[in-house]
Amino acid sequence: MIVRRNVAAAPLRWTDEVRDLAAHSNLIFELVHRDLTIRYKRSLFGFLWTMLHPLLLMLIFTIVFSRLFRRETPHYETYFLSAYIAWNFFSQTTSNSMASVAWNGPLMKRVRVPRSIFTLASNLSGLVNLGLSLVALLIIMLFARMPLTPSLAFVPVSLLVVGIFTFGVSLMVTAVSIFFADVREMVQAGLPALLYMTPVIYPVSIVPDGFRWIVEKNPLTVLVGIVRDPIYYGRMPSPQAFGTALLISLISLVLGWLIFSRLAPRFDSRL
Amino acid sequence: MNAIEMQGIGVRYRSEKIRSLKELVVRGLARRKAPYFWSLRDVTLSIASGESVGIIGANGAGKSTLLRVAAGIVCPSEGVAISRGSIVPLMELGTGFEAELSGRENIFFNGALLGRSRAQMRSQLDAIIAFSGLEQFIDAPLRTYSTGMVARLAFSIATAVDAETILLDEILAVGDAAFRQRCDERIHSFVREGRTVVLVSHELETLVRLCRRTVWLSHGAVVADGASEQVVADYQRQR
Ligand SMILES: Nc1ncnc2c1ncn2[C@@H]1O[C@H](COP(=O)(O)OP(=O)(O)OP(=O)(O)O)[C@@H](O)[C@H]1O
Numbered sequence: 001m002i003v004r005r006n007v008a009a010a011p012l013r014w015t016d017e018v019r020d021l022a023a024h025s026n027l028i029f030e031l032v033h034r035d036l037t038i039r040y041k042r043s044l045f046g047f048l049w050t051m052l053h054p055l056l057l058m059l060i061f062t063i064v065f066s067r068l069f070r071r072e073t074p075h076y077e078t079y080f081l082s083a084y085i086a087w088n089f090f091s092q093t094t095s096n097s098m099a100s101v102a103w104n105g106p107l108m109k110r111v112r113v114p115r116s117i118f119t120l121a122s123n124l125s126g127l128v129n130l131g132l133s134l135v136a137l138l139i140i141m142l143f144a145r146m147p148l149t150p151s152l153a154f155v156p157v158s159l160l161v162v163g164i165f166t167f168g169v170s171l172m173v174t175a176v177s178i179f180f181a182d183v184r185e186m187v188q189a190g191l192p193a194l195l196y197m198t199p200v201i202y203p204v205s206i207v208p209d210g211f212r213w214i215v216e217k218n219p220l221t222v223l224v225g226i227v228r229d230p231i232y233y234g235r236m237p238s239p240q241a242f243g244t245a246l247l248i249s250l251i252s253l254v255l256g257w258l259i260f261s262r263l264a265p266r267f268d269s270r271l
Numbered sequence: 272m273n274a275i276e277m278q279g280i281g282v283r284y285r286s287e288k289i290r291s292l293k294e295l296v297v298r299g300l301a302r303r304k305a306p307y308f309w310s311l312r313d314v315t316l317s318i319a320s321g322e323s324v325g326i327i328g329a330n331g332a333g334k335s336t337l338l339r340v341a342a343g344i345v346c347p348s349e350g351v352a353i354s355r356g357s358i359v360p361l362m363e364l365g366t367g368f369e370a371e372l373s374g375r376e377n378i379f380f381n382g383a384l385l386g387r388s389r390a391q392m393r394s395q396l397d398a399i400i401a402f403s404g405l406e407q408f409i410d411a412p413l414r415t416y417s418t419g420m421v422a423r424l425a426f427s428i429a430t431a432v433d434a435e436t437i438l439l440d441e442i443l444a445v446g447d448a449a450f451r452q453r454c455d456e457r458i459h460s461f462v463r464e465g466r467t468v469v470l471v472s473h474e475l476e477t478l479v480r481l482c483r484r485t486v487w488l489s490h491g492a493v494v495a496d497g498a499s500e501q502v503v504a505d506y507q508r509q510r
């Protein structure tokens with residue numbers, strides 16, 4: 001028999017939330033399915049769009065930047081895309097999580113579902129799209145005659161670390177955006193700025209010494225790096241880089257959960 | 272055994288809200304805290320398993336809030352609520368439906384929201400469609416349904432998934448006479464099967480017919496709790 005205690009202002013416990021999410025695994029599946037089909041139903045190219053998106057970007061960025069960075073980065077298209085797919089996942093997923101919680105607010109007033117379920121579902125749909133972009137990238141690499149190295153097998157591990165980081169950030173921003181509506185716009189505005197503080201489009205070597213610390217202190221630099229290493233450089237990330245990335249993701253997850261679990265009991269007053 | 276137990280439940284909201292971070296920063300600490308508004312205050316109540324209980328009270332008395340606390344949708348600001356067994360809430364103005372999906376797809380989606388698997392919903396599908404009487408429209412998108420049709424579907428789903436407790440918040444109001452008749456019968460059979468029913472309604476005759484016991488809420492507090500005939504009579508006299 002299910003016994004539920006609904007206690008005043010008690011923060012969510014993560015063990016309860018995990019159990020609750022597991023009990024709603026079918027809803028997670030439905031939400032992800034809905035995210036993906038709604039996205040693809042509307043476009044003529046269907047599923048292909050996710051694959052075409054990096055291709056189009058590659059064309060634009062390669063035309064614009066490859067001459068500029070030719071000396072530092074041969075195979076600019078792979079250099080750019082290997083980091084961009086991770087970046088794009090991060091930025092799309094955090095925005096989508098906030099939109100999803102806002103959109104599903106009325107639902108949360110009518111049925112009891114785990115409070116983090118919409119954020120989790122947005123992250124999972126993001127991962128599916130990321131997988132598709134990765135396939136597109138591999139195809140592009142074949143055409144560009146980039147060597148496909150065994151280190152590629154490590155990419156899923158790196159992406160998982162990026163996924164954990166993104167989930168933590170999503171929990172944080174969704175919880176806060178329920179209370180302060182303008183947080184959504186602030187994040188939307190901040191993301192492009194963050195892109196330029198991360199070596200996605202340009203190589204770190206072109207950053208003037210005075211500004212390099214910004215790029216180096218940016219946690220996304222490390223995260224993007226562990227994805228780029230096995231794809232572009234054909235090598236495993238250094239244990240130090242990987243360890244740092246893992247630590248950053250875990251901090252993000254813990255911090256995100258601490259904020260989310262404390263704000264969650266008061267969500268209903270703002271939905 | 273009690274299906275629902277509430278100990279000193281209070282739910283409060285701040286009447287004035289800071290909605291943006293900008294506002295918070297600009298006004299900073301200078302702002303005086305707005306006073307609290309209590310939707311429920313010091314509510315202690317237990318509902319035995321198998322009981323059918325009606326909730327009455329004026330608009331804004333806290334009836335929906337009470338059901339939300341029981342269902343775990345709202346976290347109380349004070350007190351503890353304990354529920355035993357699975358609960359299906361059917362709140363006012365529709366449940367979790369997706370306008371673009373068809374009625375049939377919504378049955379599965381709604382089932383998922385209630386924690387049911389696809390297989391569980393499939394086994395109930397025909398029964399749900401038959402009870403709703405929406406056979407002709409079941410593959411049309413939900414946005415094309417009338418208010419009453421949406422309510423029919425919601426009621427059919429909520430009462431088909433087997434839950435120990437069902438919470439109904441004024442859902443019968445929009446159904447036509449024939450459908451209401453069937454809803455009444457179904458609620459009756461629920462009670463006979465020993466399931467717990469909590470019903471919020473402004474239709475007092477229906478309520479007396481379906482519920483043995485009635486709780487009267489006023490300004491967030493319980494003012495009377497007892498045999499339906501008695502409480503409803505007092506309630507009508509007071510108005
Ligand atoms: N999120 C919220 N923020 C502020 N006040 C709220 C919120 N939710 C409910 N309230 C207030 O709580 C009070 C009780 O609301 P509730 O919905 O429980 O009333 P009710 O008894 O169901 O009324 P009705 O018969 O109209 O359905 C109302 O005065 C309402 O304004």
Ligand SMILES: [Mg+2]
Pocket residue numbers: 334335336363440
């Ligand atoms: Mg109400």
